Amino acid sequence: MTNTAQEALAQLRDEAIALIKATPDLAAFAPLPANLKPADLPPVPLAAVDRFISNPGTHIPATAAFTNAALAAAPFGHWRQTYTEAEVGAHFLAHYGWLELWGPTGHFQCDSARAYVAFWGPGLHYDWHFHQAEEIYFLATGEALFKAEGAEDAIIRTGQTRLHASNQPHATTTSDSSILTLVLWRGEGLAGNARMQS
Ligand code: ZN
Numbered sequence: 214m215t216n217t218a219q220e221a222l223a224q225l226r227d228e229a230i231a232l233i234k235a236t237p238d239l240a241a242f243a244p245l246p247a248n249l250k251p252a253d254l255p256p257v258p259l260a261a262v263d264r265f266i267s268n269p270g271t272h273i274p275a276t277a278a279f280t281n282a283a284l285a286a287a288p289f290g291h292w293r294q295t296y297t298e299a300e301v302g303a304h305f306l307a308h309y310g311w312l313e314l315w316g317p318t319g320h321f322q323c324d325s326a327r328a329y330v331a332f333w334g335p336g337l338h339y340d341w342h343f344h345q346a347e348e349i350y351f352l353a354t355g356e357a358l359f360k361a362e363g364a365e366d367a368i369i370r371t372g373q374t375r376l377h378a379s380n381q382p383h384a385t386t387t388s389d390s391s392i393l394t395l396v397l398w399r400g401e402g403l404a405g406n407a408r409m410q411s
Contacts, residue, residue: 218289249321254291270354270391308334345402355392
């Protein structure tokens with residue numbers, strides 16, 4: 214990995230930590246990661262990442278530094294997609310992606326915490342899915358409709374958070390803007406994956 218890539222990813226890590234410290238819901242959700250070890254993950258330049266870079270959604274002043282760090286680190290991200298085209302369709306895969314910023318298999322590795330940087334393009338429906346780990350979303354740009362079984366539907370706007378309990382099915386529909394999110398996991402199933410609800 215080049216110095217530029219290392220520096221961009223370290224900046225994104227630091228801005229994510231700053232955002233957690235500045236956002237009471239995030240700070241209360243999980244402890245900050247300890248003893249992060251940089252991992253030499255190769256860049257995976259999904260086509261969707263170019264679309265994200267050209268249309269990241271609108272940030273607010275409090276999320277500007279994180280958003281800019283995500284854009285600067287995006288070309289060096291080890292981007293992943295949880296699902297197959299058969300599960301979610303080609304259009305969805307062309308407009309979504311995530312990287313594990315820290316966690317068991319992240320750019321910065323630790324077994325006690327997990328954080329993702331994830332984006333979805335405009336007008337996307339992320340269908341019902343679930344995972345064992347508890348989760349909190351933070352929107353750095355854009356807004357989206359969040360649904361969860363047993364909870365009120367809610368429009369979550371830039372700078373706001375949304376919680377999902379262990380194995381609580383949830384779904385997201387973006388508005389006419391992209392969303393950039395910081396997502397934290399905690400608890401049992403930290404190293405697991407999300408699955409679509411069949
Ligand atoms: Zn989730």
